[in-house]
Amino acid sequence: MTFDHDLKASVRTIPDYPKPGIMFRDITTLLADARAFRRAVDELVHPWAGNKIDKVAGMEARGFILGGAVAHQLSAGFVPIRKKGKLPHTTVRIAYSLEYGIDEMEMHVDAIHPGERVILVDDLIATGGTAEGAVKLLRQIGANVMAACFIIDLPELGGAAKLRAMGVPVRTLMTFEGH
Numbered sequence: 001m002t003f004d005h006d007l008k009a010s011v012r013t014i015p016d017y018p019k020p021g022i023m024f025r026d027i028t029t030l031l032a033d034a035r036a037f038r039r040a041v042d043e044l045v046h047p048w049a050g051n052k053i054d055k056v057a058g059m060e061a062r063g064f065i066l067g068g069a070v071a072h073q074l075s076a077g078f079v080p081i082r083k084k085g086k087l088p089h090t091t092v093r094i095a096y097s098l099e100y101g102i103d104e105m106e107m108h109v110d111a112i113h114p115g116e117r118v119i120l121v122d123d124l125i126a127t128g129g130t131a132e133g134a135v136k137l138l139r140q141i142g143a144n145v146m147a148a149c150f151i152i153d154l155p156e157l158g159g160a161a162k163l164r165a166m167g168v169p170v171r172t173l174m175t176f177e178g179h
């Protein structure tokens with residue numbers, strides 16, 4: 001993990017959103033800050049510069065913003081993993097839980113060719129339920145999941161450890177304690 005005070009200072013915390021007891025780590029302030037946004041994307045991309053990455057997969061919705069930028073930087077394709085009912089072609093689907101709810105996510109069955117090297121990107125990992133579901137879908141259609149990267153880790157909720165236990169290397173740029 002790279003600790004960067006300026007980048008961390010650009011994240012806003014909203015207590016009790018979307019439910020009482022949740023400390024919501026809001027990246028819209030980071031995204032709106034041109035230097036912070038560029039720095040975050042550069043830091044996420046850094047270990048992969050010069051490596052062959054076929055696809056970047058991003059989870060709706062915040063993972064789209066970051067994943068698109070990362071894919072562009074790596075000259076890779078982008079694959080959206082969407083909440084159910086939004087993709088028009090044949091999908092694979094999985095139910096998952098996250099820090100403040102449950103849902104189902106989908107991706108197109110033909111979004112990735114078997115053996116392609118894929119990086120998963122999202123803004124934040126908390127319980128890891130969302131990322132775990134995404135890795136399962138990617139592996140189901142034959143992806144070689146090289147790593148997962150996030151701007152924010154909430155380590156007390158165990159998501160990064162859960163992903164590593166699935167054999168996925170995890171990169172995060174900052175942590176928040178007291179989720």
Ligand SMILES: O=P(O)(O)OC[C@H]1O[C@H](OP(=O)(O)OP(=O)(O)O)[C@H](O)[C@@H]1O
Pocket residue numbers: 059060061062063097098099100122123124125126127128129130131159
């Ligand atoms: O590690 P977890 O406990 O699974 O939580 C992390 C997920 O929660 C947030 O997404 P959310 O479902 O709120 O969707 P959004 O990006 O559309 O706001 C975040 O962007 C991650 O995808």
Ligand SMILES: Nc1ncnc2[nH]cnc12
Pocket residue numbers: 022023024025026098099100124126127179
């Ligand atoms: N505490 C949190 N802040 C922002 N997004 C989240 N997704 C899951 N937990 C979150």
